Amino acid sequence: MREVLPKTPHLDEDQALALPLFTVGTIRQMAAQLREQRERYGFSYLTVPEPNMKAFAPVLQERAGS
Template sequence: MPGSTTGALAPVTAEELDERVATYRRLAEGRKEPAELNVLIQMVAVTEDREGAVRPMLPHVPHLSLEQALELPILLTGTLDEIVDQVRRQRERYGFSYLTVLEPYMEAFAPVIAALRGE
């Protein structure tokens, strides 16, 4: 958390990530091989209740509304189909070539990988 001295979680919003990716793309113009873009996924919750899955995090991000938290690129929540769609949209929007998933969520992410592969 650059610049944070409070110890509070300060994830980058979707809009802030748009700005950062745009800056990277501008700075990478003319590079023979641009770097791969990735994101560290902080939570994967396959659920029918997206809001319920994210709501416990809200005290840690008091500057965000529930709607903003649901759009955080670092959270994958919803049904399997919703998460697969979210991953695809993020790949198109930001150009992520790979995702890193925290160990506690690897098992929950396995069906997402299978669905993305068409299995």
């Protein structure tokens, strides 16, 4: 997992995963991460690269339904 994390040598894996840069997990877990980030940071927009939009759509559907 460390190979896909941002280059943050001063952070351990848990700290790096807590950064609001990306989501990891099941659809339900990723939707929960988005909810938590909205509550904690006030995020109301996110960016999904075009090649990933179709794959990410179920996360947004889960998020919208909760």
